[in-house]
Amino acid sequence: MNKELLEFLKSRRSIRAFKNEQITDDELSAVLDAGVYAPTGMGTQSPVIVAVQDRETKGQLIRMNARVMGSGNDPYYGAPTILLVFGAKSCATYFEDACNVLTYLLLAAHASGLGAVWIAREREMFETDGGKALLAKWGLPDDMVGIGAVALGYAACDAPGAAVRKKDYIVKVL
Numbered sequence: 041m042n043k044e045l046l047e048f049l050k051s052r053r054s055i056r057a058f059k060n061e062q063i064t065d066d067e068l069s070a071v072l073d074a075g076v077y078a079p080t081g082m083g084t085q086s087p088v089i090v091a092v093q094d095r096e097t098k099g100q101l102i103r104m105n106a107r108v109m110g111s112g113n114d115p116y117y118g119a120p121t122i123l124l125v126f127g128a129k130s131c132a133t134y135f136e137d138a139c140n141v142l143t144y145l146l147l148a149a150h151a152s153g154l155g156a157v158w159i160a161r162e163r164e165m166f167e168t169d170g171g172k173a174l175l176a177k178w179g180l181p182d183d184m185v186g187i188g189a190v191a192l193g194y195a196a197c198d199a200p201g202a203a204v205r206k207k208d209y210i211v212k213v214l
């Protein structure tokens with residue numbers, strides 16, 4: 041049993057404050073390389089990850105997400121890097137596949153000493169004309185479904201404590 045790895049899994053927390061400084065290319069590659077090893081149904085590797093560091097595109101994503109959220113705040117918390125994960129509707133397990141990729145990206149960020157948090161609302165964002173235009177710009181089919189995103193960067197805060205786990209989380213049938 042690898043107790044260190046089990047403790048590592050339990051110690052990942054969502055980070056919602058980031059330094060302005062961009063992460064290095066090596067750090068970005070390390071996180072992405074791990075993400076593409078997430079399990080996918082029948083090994084289809086159906087998801088696509090779009091890594092965004094371009095200032096203008098990030099601004100667009102922030103506005104699109106905030107519009108869905110109905111808020112004026114930055115839903116990506118000022119993260120210098122945003123990783124969007126898309127599912128391919130043609131694949132029966134597109135949703136599960138993309139969620140696995142998102143989880144792997146979060147764990148890889150944690151392993152790399154980076155701060156990260158899963159961000160929602162990409163489904164609605166990429167159903168809009170603006171979202172479809174971005175998909176076209178990136179050479180992706182317009183039926184790709186935005187499943188989620190990871191806001192990524194150097195943490196500008198301490199990791200919060202984990203919430204107490206609910207008592208009935210596990211049912212053992214032994």
Ligand SMILES: Cc1cc2nc3c(=O)[nH]c(=O)nc-3n(C[C@H](O)[C@H](O)[C@H](O)COP(=O)(O)O)c2cc1C
Nearest residue numbers: 052053054055056157158159160161188200202203
């Ligand atoms: C499907 C999903 C959507 C989430 N969406 C957001 C989000 O839009 N914004 C945010 O700040 N956190 C979001 N989170 C992060 C959760 O709030 C966070 O994982 C949860 O509170 C547990 O905290 P922990 O990650 O530190 O263990 C999301 C997490 C998941 C799994």
